[in-house]
Amino acid sequence: MFAKVSRFVGEVKGELRKANWPWEADPKVKGFKKYKELTDSTVVVLIATILLAGFVSAWDFICTYVLNFITSFGH
Secondary structure (H helix, E strand, O other): OHHHHHHHHHHHHHHHHHOOOOOOOOOOOOHHHHHHHHHHHHHHHHHHHHHHHHHHHHHHHHHHHHHHHHHHHHO
16 A cells, blocks of 8 residues: 555656746746746736626626516516
8 A cells, every 4th residue: 555655656746847837947036036927827817707707797787687677577
């Protein structure tokens, strides 16, 4: 069992070394400049999430208004 776990951990380490990490690999780059790609991607995701939430909220409001208007004829 320990051999399987050890082999698994070794394979995970090997795959993680192959990964393209979203920060600068150059040790000369310091501070927030090192994480420029990461911060840019985070900002894009946040903006997209806010826009999607606004779109869904607007459609929810419109559908609710339309359904309330249609069902008001039954009263």
